Amino acid sequence: MSDSSRNYENFIELRKRDSSFIWTSRKLNPQLAYYQGIPRPTPIFHKQNVLNSPRIQELLDNISKKQNVSKLVLEEKVLSVLDEIGYNKNLKVIRWLGLVLVEICLRMSTGIYVNVDNLLKLKTEMGNCPVIFVPSHRSYADFILMSYLCFTYDIEIPAIAAGMDFHGMWGMGNMLRDTGAFFMRRSYNDDDLYWAVFKQYIYQLVTKGDLPIEFFIEGTRSRSNKSLIPKYGLISMILKAFFFGEVPDIKFVPINISYDRILEESLFAFELLGVPKPKESTSGFFKSLKVIKENFGKIYFHFGQPISAKRFFGDKLERSVHNMGPLHVQEMTEKEKAVIPSLAHTIVHTQQKCGVINVFNLVALILNDNLVNSKELLTVKELIEEVYWLKDVIQKLGAFVYTENIENSVDECFVVHKNLIEVQPNNRIRLVHNNIILDKIHSSKLKAHSLSEKCMTFSVPFVMLQMYINPSLHYFLDVALIVVILKYQQDLDAEELFNKYHFLRSLFSVEFVTILPWVKMEFHNALQYSTVLNLIQLTSANSYILGNNGKLENFLCTMLEPFMLSYYIAVVVLEESPVIIDEETVLVNSQKILEDKINNGNEFVHPYSLNLDSLTNCLNVLVTLGALSKTRSRNKITYEIRRQEIVPIKEKLRNYMSYCCSEDSCIKMKYLKNKL
Structure with a gap:
């Protein structure tokens, strides 16, 4: 990976220098992903095209005959499904949300960094084929910050695949939809009509859309802070348009998002031990805003080199097989299905290579080794010496460690992670343990064994520490x-x-x-x-x-x-x-x-x-x-x-x-x- 690809710009720092209101109100001329002509497609246009597509119309005809149901009734059902799924764009909502995000980010973060050279190069190359943003997924903040980044650099905010968890949140679901989110059910309970409509909607966005599309190939947030096995569902739907020759190419952009401190760290630690995830709700969201009083350090976005589907598959596939009949009755061949996992894994592998290792990742490794190997607790000076040693080792293994000064970065670790580590009066470092009351976390609903308070209290700090070891x-x-x-x-x-x-x-x-x-x-x-x-x-x-x-x-x-x-x-x-x-x-x-x-x-x-x-x-x-x-x-x-x-x-x-x-x-x- 070239040095220029590691040229990071702290783009939130720019907001300290001028009026956030003037900046969010500025005239926008965003770069589109796949501009095919005037007028630009609208959210309503996409829904109508899905409804009127030969595939959906033929399906409705068959269902109407089999179930003796009026086709008009079925079309109303399709429109209802599309209203549930489809994204919207409301520039006023986007601007106001941008203004709020600026203030939150300035309070919570000491910097949001992006490898600006790769980003600007990508921007100049957009416009000729669909562009798919594929970020790693470590926090709910990922998709919000991705949209904020696009707004900052004048790239059209993507259509973002979001889970139905958010759809039912009062106020939040509509706000997310107005900023480009489209919603998918995690299961469709044999509702074949829903599944067909959703797949056709994705096909529509890829072939006729002008926005980038964003989805998380891991399917869900990684509670462990490690990469997860990729899911093949959405990437298969997206690639269908390429395999069928409906678009000249598709560019997948792997993006690694790394956090000095994850917003949901304690929640994830409990989930890993078996405490069920709380249901998303608007009231829960507002309660979580108390975290804006805390310091979460830096956030890093690294845009990897786009992966061209055309170059990746090369001559492995013969797309002309889909010229033999109407496209709406065709499906992907077994050979096409077989090559998708390789691309999906390549995206995850590239996300990993694009990762930014921060000093606390090294500190966590060192403290873990110190704690479990009968060694005397480290002093701050000894910790710094170990960080220098481990930084040299991990860089030889191909990692990129972001720090301008190790001593300052270690000091910052004690501020950002004061809930987890602390320096004792004797200058030695220990984990912070807080008593855990299981009544507050509904022990009867644990996913597996009902762990005791004693075990939970002992385990949670180790689990949280491990979450910062795992990315390396x-x-x-x-x-x-x-x-x-x-x-x-x-x-x-x-x-x-x-x-x-x-x-x-x-x-x-x-x-x-x-x-x-x-x-x-x-x-x-x-x-x-x-x-x-x-x-x-x-x-x-x-x-x-x-x-x-x-x-x-x-x-x-x-x-x-x-x-x-x-x-x-x-x-x-x-x-x-x-x-x-x-x-x-x-x-x-x-x-x-x-x-x-x-x-x-x-x-x-x-x-x-x-x-x-x-x-x-x-x-x-x-x-x-x-x-x-x-x-x-x-x-x-x-x-x-x-x-x-x-x-x-x-x-x-x-x-x-x-x-x-x-x-x-x-x-x-x-x-x-x-x-x-």
């Missing part, structure tokens, strides 16, 4: 897996090492997003990085052994500990369960075992191992690996366990456990309690 883990993961393998078997040739690496990488392919065709490439890259960092050496016999970087070696093992433990416990629970078991029971039993280990104090168990994301990811990947078969009925998920597949996985994992979860865990736990 994809840089370390592959070299960490190689280290753990060689700790167990000290001398392996390249083929043997790859086979063991392939097993672990496949097992964690949902936890740390990858697709199996990339694993060989990731392995070879990891060998190179591991050699540069002196983690491994190649012997004269052409086999690999551990190198002489014990400090980093142990650091990497600590990173993997909670994930290895979560997966191992889940597999143990499955091995000891009946052949048929429901998902909730697996989660409950896994959390119960982990909580008992945490509460009895006889051994150290990393509290992040309790998180439901990892336990669920484990179940999903075991389905992919053929160790479980999954059935969903009436909102209940059940699994059939194939023990002949589960047992070997458990045994392989057990081999690595002692190298990730230290054998002196009892001593660690007692020492940790003294420190905290």
Whole structure:
């Protein structure tokens, strides 16, 4: 990634210099995504085109005959669905919202940064084909700030795919719709007419629209602050227009949005432990505005290089097959469907490469290692020294760390994250623990095991700290897996090492997003990085052994500990369960075992191992690996366990456990309690 792509501009700083009201009231001449002629399409135009499209009209004719329902009644139903789905644009609402956002951002943030060179280059290239913004999704603030950024740089505010959670919020749903949001149901309960109308609406926006389209390929906010496996639904609908030859190209723009501090951090920590997400409501939104009194540090937007569908697919596809008959009766070919996952994963991978690592990500890694490894609590001076060391390591692994001065950035961490870390009178750093009253978080509604107040109080700070470790883990993961393998078997040739690496990488392919065709490439890259960092050496016999970087070696093992433990416990629970078991029971039993280990104090168990994301990811990947078969009925998920597949996985994992979860865990736990 070139240096120019990392030229960041603090665009909120510009608002301190002039009148926000004059700025939001300025004459706008926004850049369009795909301008096809005059007049510009309106929201009403899009709805009418969907209703009158041959696909929808033919569907209505068929339903009318089968169900003996008047076609006019069905058309009214389609218009009602379109009113539920469709976006609107109200410039007055956009301007007033822009004015409010300026004031909120100036209070909450010390800077909102964007790699301005890439953004302006993208702006000059817009206008020839549909442009799709694909940001990472870590906060509800993502889509609001994306629209604010577009308004700032005079790019037409995109049509944004939003969940129905917001649709029912009094006042908020209409405001979001007026600023470009269109709404989609998370499930359509076999309502084929709704599904057909929604797909046709997307097709309409891509082929006849002039706005960029924005959607979150991960489907939902990542509570863990890690990348999630991409969803293929919306990207498939968007690509249909390209596959059918209705547009010359489609440009997907991967965008990484990184936060010094996430607005929903405590909410996410509780969700990861099983506390249900509160229902979105307008009153809840206004209650949440109390956070504007707090300092959330910096926010970073990084626009990656656009991915052209035409160049990406090249000659892999033969689009002329869709010239054989009317388009409205055609569907994507199996070959077209098969290439979509590769593009989706490439977008997520590019989002990761565009990430900005902030100093607190490094601080979180260092504090975690310090807390769980029986070390004396760090002083501020020692922490700064460790940050310098880790910054050098992670940059060698390809990360970009944004800081102008490490000492100042560390000081800022104590201000921004004062709810999580603090400096004691003896100048040593500790986690902040606040007593948690489960009555306030409806313990009876927990998604899995009803964790005790004692366990919650102990675990939440560790889970929150881990959320700031997670954005950096994809840089370390592959070299960490190689280290753990060689700790167990000290001398392996390249083929043997790859086979063991392939097993672990496949097992964690949902936890740390990858697709199996990339694993060989990731392995070879990891060998190179591991050699540069002196983690491994190649012997004269052409086999690999551990190198002489014990400090980093142990650091990497600590990173993997909670994930290895979560997966191992889940597999143990499955091995000891009946052949048929429901998902909730697996989660409950896994959390119960982990909580008992945490509460009895006889051994150290990393509290992040309790998180439901990892336990669920484990179940999903075991389905992919053929160790479980999954059935969903009436909102209940059940699994059939194939023990002949589960047992070997458990045994392989057990081999690595002692190298990730230290054998002196009892001593660690007692020492940790003294420190905290």
